[in-house]
Amino acid sequence: MTNQKQLLIVVHAPSPNTEKLRDAVVAGARRPDIDTVEVIVKAPLDTTPDDVLSCDALILATTENLGYMAGLTKDFFDRCYYPCLEHTQGLPFALYIRAGHDGTGTLRAIDSIATGLRWKRAREPLICRGEYQQVFEEQCQELGLYMAAGLDAGVI
Template identity: 65%
Template sequence: MPNKELLIVAHAPSPNTQALVEALLKGTQHPDLDKVTSRWVAPLEATPEDVLAADAIILGTTENLGYMSGALKDFFDRCYYPVLEKKQGLPCALYIRAGLDGTGTRRAVESIVTGLRWNWVQEPLTLKGEWQESFLEDVEELGLTVAAGLDSGVF
């Protein structure tokens, strides 16, 4: 069976957010999952071709003034129309590193994802408040969940 491609488009401007990406990748690359390959592309570098090649996507963003990062917004601005008709139903997930509550960030990303007609595989994960080491476990679990779903053919 051919490998499924799991694309991670996550903004990681700090050591903590970089650690989140690394934990996410660790989850997606669990040794028991042999039908999934995953890769991280920074939002400013991600292209419509990356999305078109993906079988699922995990989005990651910081909360910036109650909104998604400018980098993730730029990704959506560049990729929205080129993938709109071709990737409807794309399984997706989201994590937000929120200093506050993440509500505005979540609403903004959900609005765009609704327009793209992508399918949420679970509720967005919001990592709120001061940094906690448990955030790493939460994001690793998110990666494992999405990759396991792809590996098993659930989506």
């Protein structure tokens, strides 16, 4: 296909509930009526700087661990930050956090790193707070759809 774009989803999903959220994001992004977007899904540990360098947009997902992002999400940033720093400025990205508490520490840390990378937030962060709720899956599916449809339409 011409004009094929790539949406990279980097998701830390260590539990059945976070796997449901991952699957919902992927389902939204892979809607059949979006045909110019290739969706790549990777765990943070499996994601390389080349993956980030070759994508047109990114969705990042992490759990809140002790008021901070998951260690594997931080490892992703540690490995990718400098190789991507001068080459991914303006990269559209979205974020969702599965937070047992409030997610503010996690959001603050990721915002700081994304600001340093000069990535462009394509949508306000989604923070799935507190007890697990079915609505989280609907919100995640909408997030995946929003990002893929935005790439498909050329607006992000």
